[in-house]
Amino acid sequence: MNHSDHVQTIAHQTSAAASSPIAASWRRCMTQHGLSPEEARTPIRLSEADFLSAKDRSGPLLEEAASELDRLFSTVGKAGCCLLLTDGQGVALDRRGAAGDDKEFRGIGLWSGTLWSEASVGTNGIGTAIADERAVIIHRDQHFLTRNTGLSCATAPIRDHKGRIAAAIDISTCRDDAGDMAMMILSQAVRDAAARIEANLFHRAYAGARILLVPAEGKSAPALLAIDRDDLVLGATRAARLRLNIDDRRIAAGIAAADLLGEDAGSEGTDLPDAERAALRRVLSRAGGNVSQAADILGISRATLYRKMRRLSMN
Structure with missing residues (x-):
């Protein structure tokens, strides 16, 4: 059975599509x-x-990924690999490749300005990683198109500061000796690079904020929180959101990092007004912004709380 017949047969089997990510693609x-x-x-x-x-x-x-692309290419570039960075739609924005391999890779389409979505070229590392929102290895005849079965790809998606798919990083090779072990090593390399780029994007988005690393055992993606001076969460990476069960709605409503992490925020080394402001903001966040409820928690009148808020320049 040739590749085309095999793909047609498997794709029409509902059970195969349900159990295999490749068949589903x-x-x-x-x-x-x-x-x-x-x-x-x-x-x-x-x-x-x-x-x-x-x-x-x-x-x-592109700015935050450049150094990671250079670092990764210095490791795999001499092994006959092509490195691509795409946007969230699969458009190849930046590329690294050895000059001696350029002709072959350009003929395949592994070049800046090409679109590697599933809709464009079927199952492939970039398009399938974006569609499935996970790191993938698409090895030779796992590609949908027969013309791409000489290609092996290891790809990882990259998420922005709100946890949305923003990009993908891919290593592809046409080498016949690219076996399963080699592809697993390349896959780990792109996942590590993707994690560093995600961290770079998060730090950029929350420049000036305090960044906390959330313990997330067994996770390669960065679990980071951005915290303001009053211990309230400004943002979180996807790994942190999953670990702490938070989303944009909870972040916008106001939530104290100490509550999420089960820690005492403390006030050592801070000025008294700053510490008081931070404490009041945490109580207000716990009360969902309800001043009357916050006053009850503090054991003071609503008028007293309003006076404190005005004195501390709290809106």
Whole structure:
């Protein structure tokens, strides 16, 4: 059975699609995107204007990822690998590759300005990592298109400061000797790079805030909280959100880091007004912003609490 027939057979088996991420992707390619594995498709190439627009939208990502791309390429570049950074739609924004391999990779479409979504070229590392929102290895004949079965890819998605998919980082190789162990090593390398880029993006988004590392055993993604001077949470990475069961709504409502982490925020080394302001903000956050309830918690009248808030310049 050739590759095309195999893909068609597996994709039509509901049980296979339910149990295998690769089969599920093949099924999406056929049913949602209307693709056929025997098509001689190459990735869609953006116009120069569209490519520049995509890069402009991803300016902070490109800045924060540049050093990680250089670091990663210094490790894998001489092993016949191509390195791509894409945006959240799968548009290749930046690339690293050895000059001697450029012709081969450019022919495949592993080049800046190409679109590696599943809708563009079927199951592939970048498109499938973005679609499934997880790190993937797509090894040779796991690709949907027959023309891509000589390719092996290890890809990890990158999330922004609010935990949304913002990008992907991919290592691809056409080497025949790229076995399972080698791909697992490359997969760990891209996951580590993705985690560092996520941390860079988070620090950039909350510049000036205090950043806390949340204990998250067994997680490679950074579990970070951004905290203001009064111990209230400003933001959290996806790993921290999952670990602490918080979302944008809870963050916007106001929640003290000490409450989340089960710690005493303390006030050593702070000025008394700052410590009092922080304490009042924590109580208000616990009361959901209800001044009357906060006053009851503190054992004071609402008028007294309002006076304290005005004195401390609290809105």
